[in-house]
Every structure is written in C-alpha cells, then in structure tokens.
Amino acid sequence: MGGKHSNMQKNKVTILAIETSCDDTGIAILSAQGGSASGGEANFKVLSNIISSQIEIHKQYGGVFPAMAKREHQRNLVPVLIQALEEADLLKAQNPKPKTQPNPKSQTIKNILEREPELLKKIVPFFKKYEKPDVDFITVTNGPGLEPCLWVGVNLARIISYFWNIPIIATNHIESHILVNLLPLSVIPAKAGIQSSTHKTWIPSQAENDNKVKFPAISLVVSGGHTQIILVKKIGSYEILGETRDDAAGECFDKAAKILGLDYPGGPIISKLAEKFVLSPTSHKLPRPMMNTKDYDFSFSGLKTAILYHHQKQNKKTQKDKQYIAEMCAEIQQAIIDVLIKKTVQAAKDYNAKTIILGGGVSANHELKTQLLIKIHQDLPNIEFLFPQIDHSTDNGLMTAITGYFHKKETTNWQDLKADANLRIG
Ligand code: KG4
Numbered sequence: 001m002g003g004k005h006s007n008m009q010k011n012k013v014t015i016l017a018i019e020t021s022c023d024d025t026g027i028a029i030l031s032a033q034g035g036s037a038s039g040g041e042a043n044f045k046v047l048s049n050i051i052s053s054q055i056e057i058h059k060q061y062g063g064v065f066p067a068m069a070k071r072e073h074q075r076n077l078v079p080v081l082i083q084a085l086e087e088a089d090l091l092k093a094q095n096p097k098p099k100t101q102p103n104p105k106s107q108t109i110k111n112i113l114e115r116e117p118e119l120l121k122k123i124v125p126f127f128k129k130y131e132k133p134d135v136d137f138i139t140v141t142n143g144p145g146l147e148p149c150l151w152v153g154v155n156l157a158r159i160i161s162y163f164w165n166i167p168i169i170a171t172n173h174i175e176s177h178i179l180v181n182l183l184p185l186s187v188i189p190a191k192a193g194i195q196s197s198t199h200k201t202w203i204p205s206q207a208e209n210d211n212k213v214k215f216p217a218i219s220l221v222v223s224g225g226h227t228q229i230i231l232v233k234k235i236g237s238y239e240i241l242g243e244t245r246d247d248a249a250g251e252c253f254d255k256a257a258k259i260l261g262l263d264y265p266g267g268p269i270i271s272k273l274a275e276k277f278v279l280s281p282t283s284h285k286l287p288r289p290m291m292n293t294k295d296y297d298f299s300f301s302g303l304k305t306a307i308l309y310h311h312q313k314q315n316k317k318t319q320k321d322k323q324y325i326a327e328m329c330a331e332i333q334q335a336i337i338d339v340l341i342k343k344t345v346q347a348a349k350d351y352n353a354k355t356i357i358l359g360g361g362v363s364a365n366h367e368l369k370t371q372l373l374i375k376i377h378q379d380l381p382n383i384e385f386l387f388p389q390i391d392h393s394t395d396n397g398l399m400t401a402i403t404g405y406f407h408k409k410e411t412t413n414w415q416d417l418k419a420d421a422n423l424r425i426g
C-alpha cells in the first residue's frame with residue numbers, strides 16, 4: 001500500500017490547459033496522478049476550470065464568425081488565465097518589484113504574436129507582473145476547430161512555454177470530448193456566467209469506480225463541427241468508423257433554429273422548446289437521412305433542407321405559432337436522435353463494444369442521453385454507458401487537461417507547434 005501511494009505521489013503532475021477551438025475560451029488547471037492507457041487508477045484534482053463563453057456576442061449574428069471569435073479569445077485569454085491561476089492558488093506576483101529594463105525574450109514573443117496584437121498587449125504586462133507558476137506541463141487544443149481560434153490558444157501556449165520553459169503537449173479536441181468521460185459524474189459544481197468549477201480533493205477516474213471503462217468502446221462525438229463514431233481500442237488508440245458527410249449534428253440544430261427564427265446556439269433552444277410538444281403519429285414527419293445505410297456515416301444537410309422547405313410552405317402566422325414551432329423542434333430533435341442512436345448501437349454490436357461513450361456539445365441534450373440509455377438497456381444490457389455531466393459536454397479546458405495528462409510523454413517544443421484545423425483522431 002505504502003509503495004503504491006508513494007509511486008502515485010511521484011507521478012503527480014500539474015497541467016495548465018488551454019482550449020480555444022471554437023467560441024469558448026477555456027483554461028483549466030488539473031493535478032493528476034496514476035492511470036494508464038487502459039484507463040486504470042488515474043486520480044484527478046481540478047484546481048480550476050474557467051470558461052468564458054462568447055455566446056452573447058455570436059447570438060447577434062446567428063452563428064460564430066471565426067475572425068470575431070479570434071478577437072474575443074485574444075481579449076479573454078489573459079483574464080481567464082489569471083482567474084484560473086488564482087483559483088488554483090498558483091498566481092504569485094513578482095517580488096521584488098519587476099525590473100523596468102526590457103526583457104531579452106520580448107522580441108521573440110512579439111514575433112510569435114505577430115497576428116494576435118491584442119493578446120500581445122495583455123500578455124506582456126502579465127509576464128512582468130507574475131512569477132512562473134508551479135505547473136509541469138501546458139497542454140493546448142491544436143485541432144480540429146476553427147483555424148484562427150485555434151492559433152490564439154496555440155500561440156499563448158507557445159509563448160508561455162518559451163517564456164517560462166514549460167513543455168507543451170498538443171491535444172486533439174475530439175479525443176478530449178471522449179476522455180472528459182473519465183471524470184466521475186456530478187462531482188464538480190458549476191456556476192453561471194463566466195463558469196468556474198473547481199474540485200480540490202482527489203477524485204478517482206471512472207476506471208476506479210463501479211463504472212469501469214472497459215475497452216473496446218464505441219464513442220459517439222457530436223458537436224457543432226463534428227459527428228463521428230469512433231472505435232476506442234484504449235486511451236490514445238482510435239479508429240474513425242464513420243462520420244458526417246456534410247453538416248454536423250450540432251450544426252443541424254443551429255441551422256434549423258435559424259430557419260425557425262430562434263437564437264444561436266440552436267441545440268439548447270430546440271431541446272427546451274421540444275419539451276413542450278409530445279410527438280404523435282399525426283405529427284409532421286421529417287426525413288431521417290442515411291438511417292438505414294449499412295455504414296456508420298451520417299448526413300444532416302438533407303434534413304436541414306427538408307426543414308427549410310416545410311417552413312417556407314407555412315403562412316406567416318403559422319411560422320410564428322408557438323405550437324407549430326414546438327412541434328417542429330420536437331421532430332427535428334427526434335429525427336437527429338433517431339439516426340445517432342441507430343448507428344451508434346449498430347457499431348457497438350458490430351464491434352462487441354463493452355462501453356458506449358457519448359461526447360461533444362450535443363451530448364448536453366437530455367433526450368439523446370435518455371433515449372440512448374433506454375436503447376442500450378434494451379439491446380445491449382451488458383454495456384456500460386458513459387456521458388459527460390452537462391457543463392462538460394460543451395467545450396471547456398478541463399477536457400483538454402485530461403487528454404494532455406494521458407499524453408504527457410508526447411511533448412512538443414514551442415517552435416514546432418502548429419494549429420491544424422483538420423486534425424484527425426484516428
Ligand atoms: O462541443 P461544442 O461546445 O463545440 C464544438 O466543438 O463544436 O458543441 C457545440 C454544439 C452547438 O452546435 C450546440 O447547438 C450544440 O453543441 N448543443 C446542443 C445542446 N447544447 C449544445 N445540441 C443539442 N441539445 C443541446 N442541449
């Protein structure tokens with residue numbers, strides 16, 4: 001026992017994670033120890049997990065404009081970093097007072113942040129004011145995602161690495177949506193607004209609970225940018241079995257909401273309005289594209305077009321009618337869920353999966369989780385089902401930190417790190 005404990009202490013690392021792949025600016029600091037590629041025995045302590053959402057800004061335009069999101073990340077990153085370090089008790093002002101002569105590293109920092117002038121303006125005083133924090137690694141999402149947004153996070157990671165000499169681990173956003181499921185459910189309370197969720201006692205990964213992560217697993221990752229069915233052989237070993245050929249499931253929710261005159265992001269609004277309508281055999285039926293094809297691919301753009309045509313056929317009064325909108329929302333949600341569940345369960349059967357893992361922003365959808373759970377109980381009663389707690393479904397820094405932890409042996413140096421909008425997991 002004693003030996004095991006001291007081994008785990010030796011393995012303990014603190015990771016600072018940066019996530020800017022889309023429209024959430026997330027920074028988390030995680031202490032972690034133990035664990036292996038088979039998922040066993042990792043222990044986590046969430047020192048901080050700060051998310052600054054840009055939804056209010058993008059709402060006005062009905063979607064995310066990458067250039068605008070990039071500017072917001074530049075503005076938000078340093079305040080979010082300060083808050084994350086502060087909550088983790090790792091923010092230390094320099095003592096004695098900082099020297100006034102220019103730092104020899106400042107020219108390189110300027111070069112790295114050539115395209116992020118607003119971030120440069122904020123990071124220079126930050127480096128002058130604070131000491132190097134006690135973190136072992138920086139990890140950053142370098143793809144997939146919106147390229148201009150990814151670069152802001154990547155370049156922040158690069159300058160922190162260069163300035164304080166801390167190694168970087170590059171992480172894949174899709175893998176992070178899967179591995180966030182290693183956290184046990186409901187252990188970390190979240191607050192509204194700029195979200196912060198810390199949990200400063202050690203929590204064991206799912207692998208140590210009754211809910212052991214058994215491999216192989218089938219993961220359905222459904223977000224605003226991706227819809228993929230992934231075979232998870234073990235942590236770090238993946239194969240994409242199928243994916244969307246056009247729009248992602250979250251994108252379909254967002255575009256459908258726009259057609260119906262609802263706000264961005266569409267997923268949460270559609271699911272809320274859908275609660276107000278119980279579908280019946282006489283309800284309007286939308287198509288379930290590719291539901292019966294023998295592959296694991298998806299296509300949602302035809303569904304979007306069907307929604308558009310049906311909506312355009314209604315008169316102006318009906319288009320605004322609450323009952324009609326609720327019926328459309330319920331049917332849109334159900335059409336998407338039907339296809340997602342059919343293909344996921346089929347993949348789990350075909351690959352003899354022991355676990356089904358749900359991830360990505362659309363995994364916040366209550367009906368999707370409930371109906372998938374029921375289907376698994378009916379068809380595959382021996383399979384475990386993991387889904388993230390609701391505030392870990394959408395993008396956050398903590399998911400990046402967990403992935404970084406499992407890849408801590410694969411560090412990159414700051415000169416070589418690049419954003420890759422089309423990074424693949426398998
Ligand atoms: O993972 P995420 O935060 O960002 C990407 O990596 O894309 O996912 C955002 C997506 C949006 O399309 C949003 O509409 C969708 O997740 N979403 C939902 C729900 N909450 C967020 N979709 C359906 N139901 C929800 N409750």
Ligand code: ZN
Binds near residue numbers: 173223224360395
């Ligand atoms: Zn995401």
